[in-house]
Amino acid sequence: xxxxxxxxxxxxxxxxxxxxxxxxxxxxxxxxxxxxxxxxxxxxxxxxxxxxxxxxxxxxxxxxxxxxxxxxxxxxxxxxxxxxxxxxxxxxxxxxxxxxxxxxxxxxxxxxxxxxxxxxxxxxxxxxxxxxxxxxxxxxxxxxxxxxxxxxxxxxxxxxxxxxxxxxxxxxxxxxxxxxxxxxxxxxxxxxxxxxxx
Amino acid sequence: xxxxxxxxxxxxxxxxxxxxxxxxxxxxxxxxxxxxxxxxxxxxxxxxxxxxxxxxxxxxxxxxxxxxxxxxxxxxxxxxxxxxxxxxxxxxxxxxxxxxxxxxxxxxxxxxxxxxxxxxxxxxxxxxxxxxxxxxxxxxxxxxxxxxxxxxxxxxxxxxxxxxxxxxxxxxxxxxxxxxxxxxxxxxxxxxxxxxxxxxxxxxxxxxxxxxxxxxxxxxxxxxxxxxxxxxxxxxxxxxxxxxxxxxxxxxxxxxxxxxxxxxxxxxxxxxxxxxxxxxxxxxxxxxxxxxxxxxxxxxxxxxxxxxxxxxxxxxxxxxxxxxxxxxxxxxxxxxxxxxxxxxxxxxxxxxxxxxxxxxxxxxxxxxxxxxxxxxxxxxxxxxxxxxxxxxxxxxxxxxxxxxxxxxxxxxxxxxxxxxxxxxxxxxxxxxxxxxxxxxxx
Numbered sequence: 001x002x003x004x005x006x007x008x009x010x011x012x013x014x015x016x017x018x019x020x021x022x023x024x025x026x027x028x029x030x031x032x033x034x035x036x037x038x039x040x041x042x043x044x045x046x047x048x049x050x051x052x053x054x055x056x057x058x059x060x061x062x063x064x065x066x067x068x069x070x071x072x073x074x075x076x077x078x079x080x081x082x083x084x085x086x087x088x089x090x091x092x093x094x095x096x097x098x099x100x101x102x103x104x105x106x107x108x109x110x111x112x113x114x115x116x117x118x119x120x121x122x123x124x125x126x127x128x129x130x131x132x133x134x135x136x137x138x139x140x141x142x143x144x145x146x147x148x149x150x151x152x153x154x155x156x157x158x159x160x161x162x163x164x165x166x167x168x169x170x171x172x173x174x175x176x177x178x179x180x181x182x183x184x185x186x187x188x189x190x191x192x193x194x195x196x197x198x
Numbered sequence: 199x200x201x202x203x204x205x206x207x208x209x210x211x212x213x214x215x216x217x218x219x220x221x222x223x224x225x226x227x228x229x230x231x232x233x234x235x236x237x238x239x240x241x242x243x244x245x246x247x248x249x250x251x252x253x254x255x256x257x258x259x260x261x262x263x264x265x266x267x268x269x270x271x272x273x274x275x276x277x278x279x280x281x282x283x284x285x286x287x288x289x290x291x292x293x294x295x296x297x298x299x300x301x302x303x304x305x306x307x308x309x310x311x312x313x314x315x316x317x318x319x320x321x322x323x324x325x326x327x328x329x330x331x332x333x334x335x336x337x338x339x340x341x342x343x344x345x346x347x348x349x350x351x352x353x354x355x356x357x358x359x360x361x362x363x364x365x366x367x368x369x370x371x372x373x374x375x376x377x378x379x380x381x382x383x384x385x386x387x388x389x390x391x392x393x394x395x396x397x398x399x400x401x402x403x404x405x406x407x408x409x410x411x412x413x414x415x416x417x418x419x420x421x422x423x424x425x426x427x428x429x430x431x432x433x434x435x436x437x438x439x440x441x442x443x444x445x446x447x448x449x450x451x452x453x454x455x456x457x458x459x460x461x462x463x464x465x466x467x468x469x470x471x472x473x474x475x476x477x478x479x480x481x482x483x484x485x486x487x488x489x490x491x492x493x494x495x496x497x498x499x500x501x502x503x504x505x506x507x508x509x510x511x512x513x514x515x516x517x518x519x520x521x522x523x524x525x526x527x528x529x530x531x532x533x534x535x536x537x538x539x540x541x542x543x544x545x546x547x548x549x550x551x552x553x554x555x556x557x558x559x560x561x562x563x564x565x566x567x568x569x570x571x572x573x574x575x576x577x578x579x580x581x582x583x584x585x586x587x588x589x590x591x592x593x594x595x596x597x598x599x600x601x602x603x604x605x606x607x608x609x610x611x612x613x614x615x616x617x618x619x620x621x622x623x624x625x626x627x628x629x630x631x632x633x634x635x636x637x638x639x640x
Binding site: 136 | 223252260342344345351352
């Protein structure tokens with residue numbers, strides 16, 4: 001088990017998750033300047049909606065080495081272990097955000113918890129598509145695309161991370177993305193078949 | 199390595215559609231220019247570097263990361279590192295350039311500007327693409343991809359996107375060329391040089407990290423030195439600027455009208471509209487002169503440096519303006535504005551640094567706009583068949599804030615009173631003398 005923890009770098013990942021979650025809570029309402037290129041103005045997207053992408057990067061990066069050929073002969077059920085660890089990390093980080101949202105009446109943080117699950121799902125789905133080493137970039141790219149193209153008083157369904165806290169579709173999209181990522185993206189055989197990346 | 203093999207091995211084959219797609223998409227979502235021209239469409243097209251450079255940096259991380267995983271950097275090699283790095287990076291730079299080209303073509307097609315774009319914003323954007331590629335390569339060599347990729351992509355995006363939101367406002371001139379240009383303004387080359395210098399600084403610092411000291415000791419030392427010098431030069435070039443990267447345009451204007459009549463002078467891009475301008479604007483100027491006694495200008499020009507004392511007045515108009523808009527703009531241009539020297543003196547007076555009392559300076563500063571607001575409000579009310587009693591409310595809507603207190607005073611006066619006040623203020627503005635403003639001597 002110690003080798004597993006070392007291979008997944010869970011100490012460093014946990015540290016990064018804690019730091020970014022604390023920053024998300026502290027800067028929840030601060031508008032991140034997102035440029036509006038043509039208008040010469042900069043529109044603010046609340047940090048609570050986009051910073052969880054950083055947490056997602058840390059969580060997805062933990063599994064960058066998963067599925068290497070050497071793990072194909074492991075006695076332990078590593079894929080199941082990966083799924084369990086991933087779920088625990090997402091639940092802990094989202095739970096912390098939700099807890100603060102409820103206690104301090106900050107609904108933005110509840111949307112942040114939703115987006116965290118969704119961004120992790122995007123990163124995990126990217127694993128078999130882009131390779132485990134490139135996958136951690138996917139949540140960042142998704143957050144940037146959403147920030148640049150999704151600015152609107154009523155963001156379209158494609159830009160669900162920017163929709164209101166109570167938006168049912170956004171919640172469903174984030175949940176479905178997270179489930180698909182955990183089920184497919186962390187599938188052990190899929191990564192073994194593709195090797196350890198390009 | 200052959201062109202095709204390098205192209206495929208670098209991953210550029212999938213980066214190319216991403217760069218080109220982003221370059222087009224960002225303009226379709228965000229792109230707009232006020233005055234379509236070779237300079238403004240080139241600036242708009244080049245602004246897509248904000249989303250293209252992160253992709254290039256990510257690709258470069260991946261390419262050098264492959265060598266890092268293979269342990270190439272630690273092995274003895276017959277090839278020089280710089281040669282290998284150049285061989286690795288050119289496909290990524292090419293992808294970035296193709297993305298910028300797609301973006302430029304989109305900007306030109308959107309505004310129908312089919313002439314060679316101003317090369318300066320394009321050169322600045324290309325320099326940033328090269329800097330993104332080299333810095334991404336350095337990051338990919340030093341750090342694992344799982345960290346380097348998100349940092350390179352997110353970092354480059356925010357390096358290029360954040361400065362326009364930061365104070366001091368000149369910081370934006372270090373990374374991108376933007377907000378260029380109205381037809382009467384021209385892009386300052388110093389801003390372009392500053393962006394290129396910043397790109398050189400990033401490239402130099404990255405090369406210092408990228409090459410092994412055993413192979414290129416001079417480059418390893420020269421890189422940071424070049425970075426510091428280039429960054430200092432960039433800051434030196436733009437630190438005194440405000441947010442505007444432009445200066446008044448110089449050059450020949452196209453004029454109409456005979457001696458003795460009001461001449462209209464426009465920049466060549468607007469020459470086709472000269473007849474319409476003359477048909478709409480000249481009667482408006484004569485109407486202002488007839489109602490207020492403020493003399494009609496001898497020349498109405500798009501040159502910002504109009505000689506007001508010689509009877510020239512500046513006006514801003516675009517071919518897309520309607521006849522109603524042109525009537526408003528043209529008539530308002532009959533009233534002179536304070537010269538830059540005068541504004542400087544009034545600002546000093548406002549700080550208590552001159553012989554003029556701050557209140558008087560403020561009164562003259564505000565009064566320069568009252569004539570324009572008076573004419574604009576009148577034409578808007580007349581076009582909408584609204585009563586004159588709606589004047590102050592309409593003026594507030596037009597100005598976007600409460601009009602100067604003297605506006606209501608002028609609006610409520612009879613025709614003679616209005617003419618006297620506006621004529622007196624015109625003289626005060628031209629002479630930069632607050633004492634000539636009715637009530638300004640207090």
